[in-house]
Amino acid sequence: MARENLNDLMAFIVVAREKSFTKAAALLGVSQSALSHTMRTLESRLGMKLLTRTTRSISLTDIGQSMLDDLGPSIDGIQERLKSLKDLNGKAAGTVRISTSDYAIGSVIWTKLEPLLKEYPDITLELIDDYALTDIVSGRFDAGTRLGEQISNGMISVRIGPDVRFAVVGSPDYFSRHSIPMHPNDLVDHNCINLRFPTHGNLYVWEFEKAGKSLNVKVSGQLVFSRIYQNLQAAVEGYGLAHVPRDIAEKQIARGELVSVLEDWCPFWDGYYIYYPENRNHSKAFQLVIDALRHYQHP
Numbered sequence: 300m301a302r303e304n305l306n307d308l309m310a311f312i313v314v315a316r317e318k319s320f321t322k323a324a325a326l327l328g329v330s331q332s333a334l335s336h337t338m339r340t341l342e343s344r345l346g347m348k349l350l351t352r353t354t355r356s357i358s359l360t361d362i363g364q365s366m367l368d369d370l371g372p373s374i375d376g377i378q379e380r381l382k383s384l385k386d387l388n389g390k391a392a393g394t395v396r397i398s399t400s401d402y403a404i405g406s407v408i409w410t411k412l413e414p415l416l417k418e419y420p421d422i423t424l425e426l427i428d429d430y431a432l433t434d435i436v437s438g439r440f441d442a443g444t445r446l447g448e449q450i451s452n453g454m455i456s457v458r459i460g461p462d463v464r465f466a467v468v469g470s471p472d473y474f475s476r477h478s479i480p481m482h483p484n485d486l487v488d489h490n491c492i493n494l495r496f497p498t499h500g501n502l503y504v505w506e507f508e509k510a511g512k513s514l515n516v517k518v519s520g521q522l523v524f525s526r527i528y529q530n531l532q533a534a535v536e537g538y539g540l541a542h543v544p545r546d547i548a549e550k551q552i553a554r555g556e557l558v559s560v561l562e563d564w565c566p567f568w569d570g571y572y573i574y575y576p577e578n579r580n581h582s583k584a585f586q587l588v589i590d591a592l593r594h595y596q597h598p
Contacts, residue, residue, distance in 0.1 A: 307341045311349065312374050315367040316339060316439065318357045391583045392421035397573070398429045398443040402527050402544060407460040407571050408444070415591045422584045430496055430525055435575070440573040441585055450574045459592040460570035466545040467505075467565065468557040472537040479560055480540075483507045483516045490539035491518035491528045507564040512550045514564070517567065518542075570594070 314323040314334065324331045342349050349363035356387070359367060399408060404426050412424060427440070435443040437542075446463060450456050480486055486505065494503040502523065507514045520539045524530050527543055534541035534548075535556050545565070551557040573592055575581070581589075 307337055308370060309374055310334060310337050311341060312367065312371050314350070314357065315363060316371070316437070318359075320357065356375055383572075390421065391419045391580050391587055392424040393584045394425060395442075395582075395585050395588050396425040396427065396440045397588075398427050398433050398435055398438060398440045400430055400444065400527075401428045402547065403444045403460075403571050404428065406544070406546060411459075411591050412588065415587060419587065422587070424588070430528075441581075442573050442589075444571050446571055447569040452574070453577055454481075454574045455577045456572040456574040457575050457589055457592070458570065458594045460569050460594050462541070462567040464567045465506075465565055466541050466547045466548055466552075466559045467533050467540055467561045468531075468548050468552065468559050469540045470535055470537040471555065472559060473534075473539065474558055481561075483514050483561060483564055486516050486518050486540065489518070489520070491520040492533050492539045492541045493518065493520060493523040494527060494530055494542075495523050495525050503542075504566075508566050509564045525526050527596070538570055 310323070310329075313326055313526065317323045317326065320331045320334055324334045327334065329337075338350060347362050348360050349366060351358045351360055377446075389471060397408070397445075408426060416422060416424060433440070433443070435441075467486070469477075473577070477489060478485075480489060483505070495501070496503060502517070504515045504517055507516065518540075522530075522533050522538055524533070528539040528547065531543050531547055531551070533539065535551055540560075545559070548557055548559070552559055573589065575585075575589075
């Protein structure tokens, strides 16, 4: 195939992975119609059908899947090598994509990376708010964040934030109508505001610990959200009890808008870590991001 058609192959890899012209076009910075035309031209030139299109979805043909499996790693290697070559001129530039969450962004990441972006204007940062615990390799992220250090094999983890303490909170109005729970098991009799993880569709199980004893409680209630700040706001408005990082509720607790309960069952947990594949050639921009995020324990 002629060298000038390498861009078409790279575009196919993105479409095949995203299985969406809309998402792929956004990532590539082109229109959907232009991308669709590129794919039809590629199929015509190869004499093979790579994609099966319907009004709602895109799937790969057997040949398309084989092409993705064979060429995807090679295309990734080319892009990684190009990143490395750009770094040879000593200039930090390029895009760093991180799969994270709104709470991690607000509590840890943004305050640390804001000065870096001002110092290095050629670094582009994508912080994708994602509670789905996405596979960062298949999702083509440079890194991801998790509470705690447990990660998959082949990953490097770096501590980026202090320990986190959760709290069970409710409004004074709510407690005027309901008793205060004295033990985590009492929560089954309360209207609790749940958090659902997009990855597996399960509800978050509230975790507690006291005197070395761990206890998980499956709660229920009228409301389920997929973002932690929505749980907090619903608790302020009296819809039930929420289990949230205490730091985001401190102002409301201090103002008397929320009451914290079960405090002796709410210890500190390991804070945020950033993790990334150990076998990649990381760009200078990426290394600067990691260094800026690194958490240093104070004696």
